[in-house]
Amino acid sequence: MGGTRLPSQLLPSCLPPPHPVYIRHLSLTNFRNYRRLEVSLPTGALILVGRNAQGKTSILEAIHYLTSASSLHGTDRQLLNWLAVRTDANPFMKIVAEVVTAHEIRKVDVRLETSDGGFGKERPLRKTVLINGVRKQVGELSRVVNAVLFLPQDMALVEGAPALRRRYLDALISQVDPDYAPTLLEYGKVLTQRNALLKQFGESGRSDESQLQFWDVQLCQHGAILINKRARALEELELYASRLHRDLTGGLDYLHLAYQPNFDPVVQASEQLQFGLTVPIQRARLAEAQMMTSMQARLLELRAEELARGVTVIGPHRDELRFIASGVDIGLYGSRGQGRSAVLALKLAELQWIHARTDEYPILLLDEVLAELDSQRRRDLLERTGVVQQSLMTTTDLDGFEPAFRAQARIWQIHQGTVEIPDHKR
Amino acid sequence: MRPNTAQPVSTPRPVQKAIDELSRLPGIGPKSASRLAFFLLRAKQEQVEDLANALLEMRANIRFCQNCFHITTEDRDPCTICIDPARDAQILCVVEDPLDVIALEKTRLHKGKYHVLHGSISPVDGIGPEDLRIRELMGRIQREPIREVIVATNPNLSGQATAMYLHQQLQNTGVRVTRLAQGLPVGGDLEYADETTLARALEGRREMS
Ligand SMILES: Nc1ncnc2c1ncn2[C@@H]1O[C@H](COP(=O)(O)OP(=O)(O)OP(=O)(O)O)[C@@H](O)[C@H]1O
Ligand SMILES: [Mg+2]
Numbered sequence: 068m069g070g071t072r073l074p075s076q077l078l079p080s081c082l083p084p085p086h087p088v089y090i091r092h093l094s095l096t097n098f099r100n101y102r103r104l105e106v107s108l109p110t111g112a113l114i115l116v117g118r119n120a121q122g123k124t125s126i127l128e129a130i131h132y133l134t135s136a137s138s139l140h141g142t143d144r145q146l147l148n149w150l151a152v153r154t155d156a157n158p159f160m161k162i163v164a165e166v167v168t169a170h171e172i173r174k175v176d177v178r179l180e181t182s183d184g185g186f187g188k189e190r191p192l193r194k195t196v197l198i199n200g201v202r203k204q205v206g207e208l209s210r211v212v213n214a215v216l217f218l219p220q221d222m223a224l225v226e227g228a229p230a231l232r233r234r235y236l237d238a239l240i241s242q243v244d245p246d247y248a249p250t251l252l253e254y255g256k257v258l259t260q261r262n263a264l265l266k267q268f269g270e271s272g273r274s275d276e277s278q279l280q281f282w283d284v285q286l287c288q289h290g291a292i293l294i295n296k297r298a299r300a301l302e303e304l305e306l307y308a309s310r311l312h313r314d315l316t317g318g319l320d321y322l323h324l325a326y327q328p329n330f331d332p333v334v335q336a337s338e339q340l341q342f343g344l345t346v347p348i349q350r351a352r353l354a355e356a357q358m359m360t361s362m363q364a365r366l367l368e369l370r371a372e373e374l375a376r377g378v379t380v381i382g383p384h385r386d387e388l389r390f391i392a393s394g395v396d397i398g399l400y401g402s403r404g405q406g407r408s409a410v411l412a413l414k415l416a417e418l419q420w421i422h423a424r425t426d427e428y429p430i431l432l433l434d435e436v437l438a439e440l441d442s443q444r445r446r447d448l449l450e451r452t453g454v455v456q457q458s459l460m461t462t463t464d465l466d467g468f469e470p471a472f473r474a475q476a477r478i479w480q481i482h483q484g485t486v487e488i489p490d491h492k493r
Numbered sequence: 494m495r496p497n498t499a500q501p502v503s504t505p506r507p508v509q510k511a512i513d514e515l516s517r518l519p520g521i522g523p524k525s526a527s528r529l530a531f532f533l534l535r536a537k538q539e540q541v542e543d544l545a546n547a548l549l550e551m552r553a554n555i556r557f558c559q560n561c562f563h564i565t566t567e568d569r570d571p572c573t574i575c576i577d578p579a580r581d582a583q584i585l586c587v588v589e590d591p592l593d594v595i596a597l598e599k600t601r602l603h604k605g606k607y608h609v610l611h612g613s614i615s616p617v618d619g620i621g622p623e624d625l626r627i628r629e630l631m632g633r634i635q636r637e638p639i640r641e642v643i644v645a646t647n648p649n650l651s652g653q654a655t656a657m658y659l660h661q662q663l664q665n666t667g668v669r670v671t672r673l674a675q676g677l678p679v680g681g682d683l684e685y686a687d688e689t690t691l692a693r694a695l696e697g698r699r700e701m702s
């Protein structure tokens with residue numbers, strides 16, 4: 068089952084040879100524990116080795132930040148070097164990279180600067196993105212360079228909290244779709260405003276339809292776009308993930324990425340269960356306008372409840388993504404190993420999906436992941452990373468890599484915010 | 494490390510108070526506030542007095558026009574725009590704050606009058622229609638020979654929400670309601686738009702529906 072759904076033109080083996088995209092030079096200023104770093108990066112596999120808390124992950128994070136300008140954990144502020152924050156009058160952080168693409172070399176420059184302005188105590192950070200010296204919108208970064216980042220905590224994606232999977236999905240789509248992040252941001256603002264209004268009307272007992280209507284329309288407009296983009300991304304990603312998953316598990320399990328929009332324009336979630344979880348529902352086919360109208364109608368039905376509770380009870384801010392293998396929700400019933408196989412398949416699928424969408428393979432960033440995998444999965448992973456132009460992997464222990472892999476990789480030592488590059492190596 | 498037994502010296506109270514007051518101003522962080530405070534400490538007595546007097550005088554003499562709520566002086570209320578016979582009394586441009594009036598005046602394209610709302614609808618900040626000068630606007634529509642209202646609120650969510658609300662309120666009054674054309678930087682502020690962009694937005698205004 069499922070194998071027949073894979074259109075042949077989407078198979079990785081049938082794709083034209085990959086365009087080269089890699090970072091040739093990286094320069095960091097005041098980024099986490101790097102006051103200053105200037106390095107030329109090789110293509111192929113690069114292993115960053117060092118003891119704990121030396122700055123291995125920081126390098127991967129810098130590259131990831133360069134592709135999205137959004138911090139993985141917490142706020143942008145945490146990226147600014149602490150010492151700079153304490154001693155400099157106007158602390159700033161800067162990441163500059165030279166990206167080699169098929170046609171040209173592009174200079175990408177992302178900065179966070181403390182602006183003098185702002186109300187109250189916290190001085191706001193100003194984020195600037197420059198591509199070839201020209202100021203651009205943050206979303207434009209996705210057009211220049213993409214990366215797939217695999218962190219140890221990603222292993223918890225399958226069984227973790229729903230918010231984790233939403234954040235994953237948002238970061239993923241933002242990588243290839245410049246319109247996604249702005250829509251998400253706007254949706255968030257609308258949601259906050261709408262909730263405040265519902266609360267105020269609910270508490271005072273005086274509601275004003277003419278005011279609610281504007282926020283309803285805004286919520287549904289942006290919400291429909293998000294639902295649509297999420298549905299489409301997951302349908303595409305599943306094609307690759309299910310195939311990879313079958314390979315990884317020896318053809319045992321069919322992996323289904325079950326998108327469960329909280330407001331489901333197709334069918335209510337409870338009915339969906341009765342059909343069995345593997346029945347694919349193609350939500351991406353629905354027109355956004357149609358989705359918008361039905362969501363607006365639903366909001367009107369829910370008016371009394373929303374006013375009583377003072378919050379927006381439906382919408383993509385409550386979406387779910389479940390991982391189903393052979394009809395079983397592995398977030399709930401899967402073994403630890405099944406969860407890992409699913410995450411591994413998903414991450415590898417990202418490489419193929421980003422390639423399909425952008426015509427370029429992303430840079431692969433593996434943080435300490437090998438330590439989390441058994442030797443079979445380790446081999447599965449490393450074998451399949453050969454397609455990318457550039458991969459950076461961190462470890463505290465080189466023994467995690469097989470001698471054959473080590474021999475063809477570059478190995479750099481990371482020590483207290485400095486990089487030691489052995490010059491005797493090839 | 495040896496424990497430090499020396500008494501830490503804190504900033505003298507009057508200095509700290511000045512810093513605190515300065516950092517309450519928009520656009521001023523604690524570091525800028527300290528810099529300004531120490532600058533003023535070193536400055537000549539007259540300079541500090543001139544500044545303090547200028548601020549007090551501004552507060553004492555500047556007020557909001559009783560008719561349009563733009564800034565004006567005590568001896569000119571209603572303001573010069575409101576009483577100018579050369580202005581087209583049939584066209585009224587509604588803006589969020591006085592800086593928008595100044596920005597629009599620079600384009601020299603708007604020949605009518607203004608109405609300043611002093612804010613925009615923002616439920617999270619607790620600002621609803623009743624907190625804006627909308628009642629006064631409705632009063633003017635009844636009193637004055639207004640035939641067109643140009644809604645020139647900012648092209649961000651709050652500005653849009655305000656525009657929609659005004660549109661609903663004005664629907665049965667018989668006046669034509671128009672909105673500035675798209676083309677202003679989305680999510681931005683009117684006051685920061687350059688003159689040509691603003692002029693184009695004004696000329697290309699459309700009927701709201
Ligand atoms: N904003 C910052 N300014 C200065 N140092 C920071 C900042 N943020 C994090 N650090 C520190 O930078 C160091 C390197 O962090 P990083 O996560 O890169 O280490 P790592 O080499 O990956 O370690 P591990 O093997 O434990 O994962 C840590 O000591 C961390 O506390
Ligand atoms: Mg690390």
Ligand SMILES: [Zn+2]
Nearest residue numbers: 558561572575
């Ligand atoms: Zn006036």
